Amino acid sequence: MPVTERFFKSKDSERGSIEAGLTLIPTTAFFLLVLQIVISGGFQIAERVSLQNVVTRGALGDSQSAELFAAKNRVVSSESVSLPGGGELILASSEVSTPRVTNFLTGDPRMKVEAIAIRE
Amino acid sequence: MDFRNHPLTAEFSFGERGSAISEFVLIATPLFLPALLFFNAMNNTAKEEMNTSMLARQAVRAFVTAPDLMTGHQRVKIILDQYAKLEGTRGVGGTAGTAGSGSLGDLENSGSLTSPTRYEFTYNIKCYAEKCLEPGSLVELELYRKIEPIDKIESSKDRKASAVARSYVDKWRDTP
Numbered sequence: 166m167p168v169t170e171r172f173f174k175s176k177d178s179e180r181g182s183i184e185a186g187l188t189l190i191p192t193t194a195f196f197l198l199v200l201q202i203v204i205s206g207g208f209q210i211a212e213r214v215s216l217q218n219v220v221t222r223g224a225l226g227d228s229q230s231a232e233l234f235a236a237k238n239r240v241v242s243s244e245s246v247s248l249p250g251g252g253e254l255i256l257a258s259s260e261v262s263t264p265r266v267t268n269f270l271t272g273d274p275r276m277k278v279e280a281i282a283i284r285e
Numbered sequence: 286m287d288f289r290n291h292p293l294t295a296e297f298s299f300g301e302r303g304s305a306i307s308e309f310v311l312i313a314t315p316l317f318l319p320a321l322l323f324f325n326a327m328n329n330t331a332k333e334e335m336n337t338s339m340l341a342r343q344a345v346r347a348f349v350t351a352p353d354l355m356t357g358h359q360r361v362k363i364i365l366d367q368y369a370k371l372e373g374t375r376g377v378g379g380t381a382g383t384a385g386s387g388s389l390g391d392l393e394n395s396g397s398l399t400s401p402t403r404y405e406f407t408y409n410i411k412c413y414a415e416k417c418l419e420p421g422s423l424v425e426l427e428l429y430r431k432i433e434p435i436d437k438i439e440s441s442k443d444r445k446a447s448a449v450a451r452s453y454v455d456k457w458r459d460t461p
Contacts, residue, residue, distance in 0.1 A: 185305040188313070195317050199324055206328040210335070217339055246367055248347065250356040254364060256371050279371045280339070281364065283346050 197267035201274065208263040209276040216241075217280040220257045224282035238262040238273075245284070252285045330432060333446035337430045340368055341408075341448035345426035348410060349454045354417055357410075361426075365406045405431045407445075421456045425449060 220243070243257040260277045344361045351357030407429040414422030432444040 188305050188309040191309065192313070195321070199321065202321075202324055202328065206331075209332065213332075213335060246363065248363060249359050250350075250352045252347075252350060254347075254367055256367055258371055279336075279368065281343050281368055281371070283343055283350070283364075285350055 194267075194269060197269065201266050201270065204266060205263045205274055205276055208261065209278055212259055212261050212276065213278040213280065216257055216259050216278055217282075220255055220280040220282040224255050224284040238275075248283070252283055255282045255284055257281070330444075330446070333430060333432050334448070336368075337428055337446040338448040338450075340365065340406075340430075341426055341428040341450035344408065344428060345410075345424060345450040345452045348426060349418065349424050349452045351418065357418065361408060361410075365408075369406075418454050420454055420458050422454050423451060424454065425451045 238261065240260045241257065242259075243255060246254045246256065248254055256279070258277065258279045260275050263274045263276055265274055344364050347360040347364055348357040351360050409427040410417075411425040411427070412422060413425070416422070417424065427447065427449050429445045429447045432446055434444065
């Protein structure tokens with residue numbers, strides 16, 4: 166009897182299938198966890214580039230306009246420190262919420278980024 | 286060849302019954318956990334490289350706009366310290382950068398902010414002119430930062446993020 170025929174005719178062919186399906190639970194949890202890490206990392210990079218862009222432009226042209234990329238619950242803070250020899254150092258930090266892809270995370274995932282620039 | 290009837294393997298059971306959950310725990314988890322750690326480490330490394338690159342650009346800009354070498358090193362040190370503070374860590378302490386005197390070509394001035402934490406910065410400044418801050422000369426800054434290894438898992442303790450930034454001294458500035 167061929168192997169395939171024996172497989173389909175076997176009375177035990179469905180044994181363990183539900184249990185095997187249960188392994189999808191941790192697999193899905195792992196997938197969502199990795200997806201959350203990737204999305205949060207992407208958001209952090211986008212926020213970092215955006216914040217650095219704004220701070221550098223502000224330091225060069227004294228622009229006050231904020232053009233950070235769209236995200237919710239952003240908290241931005243900045244301060245300046247005078248440098249020896251003239252000029253000042255602008256320090257900015259931003260904390261932004263990232264999308265939550267799974268309810269396994271109880272809290273609101275937030276990413277913090279920093280940027281600096283020299284104003285002469 | 287049928288291993289079931291082989292005299293050496295006949296004692297073993299070839300039944301396919303088993304627990305899928307236990308198989309998952311025994312086989313899949315050891316594969317998934319390193320993958321998760323790898324993704325985390327990769328994200329961390331990319332972040333450190335971006336930070337170091339940004340810091341190097343700003344530090345070399347601060348150096349070339351300084352009135353003299355001593356002040357230039359002070360400015361670089363302040364930038365690195367303030368950034369470490371901004372991250373909520375301790376970056377101050379240890380030895381300050383050694384400010385170079387009048388340098389001959391390719392003389393390197395190095396400084397380090399030695400700290401027991403992972404936020405250890407090391408920088409080298411290379412000048413391509415006889416006088417480092419002479420108008421129009423090229424200055425190169427190499428910045429290194431230690432990357433925190435994952436405790437008890439990652440064997441390499443000496444991974445560093447590095448960045449190189451170059452800048453010209455303003456041609457219309459006063460000669461120091």
